Amino acid sequence: MDYFIELLFSGLSRGAIYALIALGYTMVYGIIGLINFAHGEIYMIGAFTSFIIATILTILGFPGLAIILLAGLAAVIWSASYGYTIEKVAYKPLRHAPRLSALISAIGMSMFLQNYVLLAQTSDFLPFPQLVPDFDFMEPIAHIVGSSDMVILVTTTVVMICLTILIKYTKIGKAMRATSQDRTMAMLVGINVNRIISITFIIGSSLAAIGGMLVASHIGQINFYIGFIAGIKAFTAAVLGGIGSIPGAVLGSVVLGLTESFATGYVSSDYEDVFAFSLLVLILIFKPSGLLGKADTQKV
Amino acid sequence: MFTFEELKRSFLVSIWFVFLTFPIMVIRVDSIEKTVQWRWMNMVYVAIGSFILSFVFRYMMQRKEMKSEDNGDGDKKDKTGRSFIHRWLADPKYRNAILGSLLAAAIIFPHVFSTYQTSIMTTALMYVVLGLGLNIVVGLAGLLDLGYVAFYAVGAYTYALLYHFFGVGFWVALPIGGLLAALFGILLGIPVLRLRGDYLAIVTLGFGEIIRLVMENWGAFSQGPSGVSNIPRPSFFGIDMSLDTALVYTYYLMILLVIFTIFFVNRLQDSRLGRAWIALREDEIACQAMGIDKMKTKLVAFSLGAFWAGIVGVIFAAKTTFISPRSFTFIESAIILSIVVLGGMGSIIGVIFGALILILLPEYLRALSEYRMLAFGAILVCMMVFRPQGIIGSIRRTYTYQNRKKADGEVS
Known part of the structure; x- marks a missing residue:
């Protein structure tokens, strides 16, 4: 039973990380209908930025909590800037081009960023400092649920609640929903669509950066390639939940996280990634609209 | 050609990219040895590079827009487009x-x-x-x-x-x-x-x-x-x-x-x-x-x-x-x-x-x-x-009406 609960929690925290990344995919998809392939790379850049800042702060002798907060803030700021810039450089000129063009541009961007970090930093795995301390009150259940698992779950929940409030109850959220429903109409009622798209990229990238920092500190090592697999899996989660739907992305991420956790725990850990990809293929075959997505009817 | 306005814009772009690439390009840390390496030269490269590239980017965008306007007015481009x-x-x-x-x-x-x-x-x-x-x-x-x-x-x-x-x-x-x-x-x-x-x-x-x-x-x-x-x-x-x-x-x-x-x-x-x-x-x-x-x-x-x-x-x-x-x-x-x-x-x-x-x-x-x-x-x-069509784009199959109304042979 302990083993089951352990797998459950590791699956949940995995799912929480996927959710942070998947939200960026699903929001961008909802607004401009593009699979932002470079999103995984934003997550990777977030992890790298927080790694660099955290190491500097550790050397300077800052206290633990300040390191977490400052490194997280830096990761969010820089990842958001990258997201914003990528949109301006690689996607905005292609807004009226065929979908394939924007997708290829996104793949190019992803390759570019990967190799940019590879060349500017290193190709080795870097040991990431453990930012989250082992809490005392977690002691009795520490063999089942780690402190960092708990931090991931709590942080993700808080972030989700903030995001829901932002989208449901603020003016920006309203504008975002309007833009995703009908861009031309949104423009007609006076919404600055370009600004909304930029904001979407900034929010999505910030979430990915938080995810990047949390997972890097949880796993304990990073390299330039982590964004690729994480990106595909988060995309799988977004599709599983129904791409374009925000609650769907969270649900899909949790389902994917649990599936992976149990499959690796009870079946085999060699095929961890195969499970995720097979799940993706299966969903797309049987329910391409996802768990919570609306069926996509095309007007002629 | 280089108006003050354009220089200013490129300058801002360059500052933005310096900021953007700062942690990844300039700093390199070693978390085991606890050393930080500052590579300030990279910052200069990024600044100069992005300054120049922003001009190139704008020039290319202008050219692309001019081209798409050209394409709009009729079929006279048919021959020269190849x-x-x-x-x-x-x-x-x-x-x-x-x-x-x-x-x-x-x-x-x-x-x-x-x-x-x-x-x-x-x-x-x-x-x-x-x-x-x-x-x-x-x-x-x-x-x-x-x-x-x-x-x-x-x-x-x-x-x-x-x-x-x-x-x-x-x-x-x-x-x-x-x-x-x-x-x-x-x-x-x-x-x-x-x-x-x-x-x-x-x-x-x-x-x-x-x-x-x-x-x-x-x-x-x-x-x-x-x-x-x-x-x-x-x-x-x-x-x-x-x-x-x-x-x-x-x-x-x-x-x-x-x-x-x-x-x-x-x-x-x-x-x-x-x-x-x-x-x-x-x-x-x-x-x-x-x-x-x-x-x-x-x-x-x-x-x-x-x-x-x-x-x-x-x-x-x-x-x-x-x-x-x-x-x-x-x-x-x-x-x-x-x-x-x-x-x-x-x-x-x-x-x-x-x-x-x-x-x-x-x-x-x-x-x-x-x-x-x-x-x-x-x-x-x-x-x-x-240039979405690539360096040597494919030609669309088109018919050019010549005197004998013969279809143009296509090789692509």
Whole structure:
């Protein structure tokens, strides 16, 4: 039973990380209908930025909590800037081009960023400092649920609640929903669509950066390639939940996280990634609209 | 030309990029030794580079906008829109001369240059065929296949494992590898081709990874990460060949395959099927309304593309005599896609040029090979933003009404 609960929690925290990344995919998809392939790379850049800042702060002798907060803030700021810039450089000129063009541009961007970090930093795995301390009150259940698992779950929940409030109850959220429903109409009622798209990229990238920092500190090592697999899996989660739907992305991420956790725990850990990809293929075959997505009817 | 306004804008762009690249480019930390390395020179490079690039970017954007305005006013661009290569090839007088001299150059190549050069050229030719194969899928049918390398891997492993377990020779494995890859293409295509294009991209990407992961982990079948070694080179009626001769032989084999592929794809493009692909790429719904079986047409494109990848896979296994899952990563797919995009989607000459440029250039500019993947990524973005048709774009089939109302012959 302990083993089951352990797998459950590791699956949940995995799912929480996927959710942070998947939200960026699903929001961008909802607004401009593009699979932002470079999103995984934003997550990777977030992890790298927080790694660099955290190491500097550790050397300077800052206290633990300040390191977490400052490194997280830096990761969010820089990842958001990258997201914003990528949109301006690689996607905005292609807004009226065929979908394939924007997708290829996104793949190019992803390759570019990967190799940019590879060349500017290193190709080795870097040991990431453990930012989250082992809490005392977690002691009795520490063999089942780690402190960092708990931090991931709590942080993700808080972030989700903030995001829901932002989208449901603020003016920006309203504008975002309007833009995703009908861009031309949104423009007609006076919404600055370009600004909304930029904001979407900034929010999505910030979430990915938080995810990047949390997972890097949880796993304990990073390299330039982590964004690729994480990106595909988060995309799988977004599709599983129904791409374009925000609650769907969270649900899909949790389902994917649990599936992976149990499959690796009870079946085999060699095929961890195969499970995720097979799940993706299966969903797309049987329910391409996802768990919570609306069926996509095309007007002629 | 450089107004104050423009200088200011570029200056701001440059400041923004300095900020953006600051943590990654300037700082490098070592968390074990607890040292920080500040590389201020990189900051200067970024500042200057982004300052200049912002001018280039704006200039290119302006040019693109001017072009699209030009295109708007009528058909006078019809003739001038073609690159000189197309015009040369359309003229039979030049065409025969060009093709003849190219063929002659290709034939004497291994006798003039060293074995090393021949080996590189063979690799480049393999990418030409891979590019042409992917061109059927991406360029003609408009299906973005990001797992093309999976079919390549199927071909390579078919030969390697058939030889390993049953001692099957190269010539028997060649068609089997191609057919098996095509079969995989159909099996994967049936479920996913119903989906919209961007899903297809991800599923094929996932499939490519699955094939690689299975090959890596299923040790009993594929010998795992260590790969299959001692694969025999292509045979020629059982004659024993030295290493050099075998290489030259493989080179000629590739030349033949390239010629066959060009011929085949060229004929295919003008066939009913090829026209159906192009129509499908442009507008699926209209296409279905015209009575084209969408599924079947897409499946044929997908499996034909896979077939070519499988064939080249077999030759790859025979040429290198050793394969491992590491040869079949996503990067390979990305390289082949870059070839198609750089050359021009749907354009045969473009793809050939793209393959030769992208494969040969990094080989000869060794100093730059580190930056190869960075450049490939940048190429994909820049091509899409500034020149979506590629360096040598394909020509649309158009009819020009001349005096005798004769349709213009097309070669592309």
